[in-house]
Amino acid sequence: MNPPKIAGAPAPLTGWQFMLGTFAVALATFMNVLDSSIANVAIPTLSGDLGVSVDEGTWVITLFAAANAVSIPLTGWLTQRVGQVKLFVAAILLFVLASAACGLAPNLPVLLAARIVQGAGAGPLVPLSQALLLSSFAREKSSSALSLWAMTATVGPIAGPALGGWITDNYSWSWIFYINLPVGLFAATAIWVLYRKRETPSRKLPVDKVGLMSLIVWVGALQIMLDKGKDLDWFNSPVIRTLTVVALVGLLFFVIWELTEAKPIVDLRLFTGRNFLGGTIAISIAYAVFFANLVLLPTWIQEYLGYRAVDAGLVTAPLGIFAVLLAPLMGKIMPKSDMRVLATLAFLGFAGVFLMRSRYTTGIDAYTLVLPTLLQGIPMALFFTPLTAIILSGLPPEKIPAAAGLSNFARIFAGAAGTSLMSTMWNDRTIQHHAQLAEQTSVNNTAYVHALASIQTTLHASLFKAEAIFETQLSAQASMLGLNDVFWLSAVIFIVIVPVIWITRPRGDGAAKAAGAGGH
Known part of the structure; x- marks a missing residue:
């Protein structure tokens, strides 16, 4: 994705400013993505220290995810009111402040309140990081910048469980939040120094109060339903049934309202673009399967193979090796390649990896366990960046924050839904195999x-x-067979969704040129 040049726009960053800018923006993204998974392994310890049950402790994850999900699609609207740079720096500082409050929390209610604020601050970080990179770098370097961004976005969920387990075992759960302070303050300072003169125009927009309230209602209800569905036995629970009805009715109302509102808080009309629609569907389904497996695999390793949380995290860590090593190469390959081909190769690579895992046994050795994880780093390197480029191609600069926010919202929500569905499938198939x-x-x-x-x-x-x-x-055998079924279905899904990629337009398409994309 190459951002179109605009008359009077600041010159692209070069030299050390390019390197520092990319690192600082990516670091803020890494901090956010890491925090979405780092708390997971600390829940038992955290709950014990605060004197609450583990079920109550899981609200630390649920409320962060809900607040994050609500704030992500608001990024486009907030950017127009505040400006990209100010909003990005403010979001980082809010995230840092909330992280400090989380670490200092004396009880669960205070911790949950701080996590809600932290989730709200985290929302704009990912879409704005993409927008800042695309608007600040020369066309020939935008692919490299996006590749480096994708590297941090993919390594975060992998490093989170291992780092969270190590910190909790050796120090205190509070430090999983305190580590955000130096990282966030450095990123905010560097970004403000480098980008403050590159601020985008802001304008006063009316607040779509009805759209905002309906967004909060249906997103919050759906997120809580997905997080608590398994614990409450899904639709056998009146709570889950009520949340489902609220989410569906709220979503229907929200869509109708936003499509008819003159100044909507979320621009749903972006879905009328073929590349945005196809790219968002493809990345959302793929991320749902990828993230679900990223959650289920360490769970199985700990529960049935007897690994510690830290060791289970280390088993998944090789996933980042090829993703990191191939990131610079991707930056060189992308400008000369058809993004659809790269994304297709990624999906086929994922399918191959999951087919390998579908042959796991309870007596698996470390080499057989780690090899597919190591190889998965190759399609990982081909996954995020090309699909992100497809999604944002053909859009004017002022639309990119909104598009990035809406596509990331769909991707993250798909990840939550995929985890819930795959977890339920694993449980059901395990029961069947056990019988x-x-x-x-x-x-x-x-x-x-x-x-x-x-x-x-x-x-x-x-x-x-x-x-x-x-x-x-x-x-243990029944659980293994159930998980093998999940792996096999994951491979099938990746193959089946390949055609979705090909509904998008290739680089150099006339319509894309007319829109001012200048290519991916």
């Missing part, structure tokens, strides 16, 4: 009787204890 395997545990089954006898002999266990041990092994 099928349990049918073989009969005294008339010679293999079963021999297995019990072997356990009794090897462990000097009673029959009762041998049956308990066998049940544990059976449950």
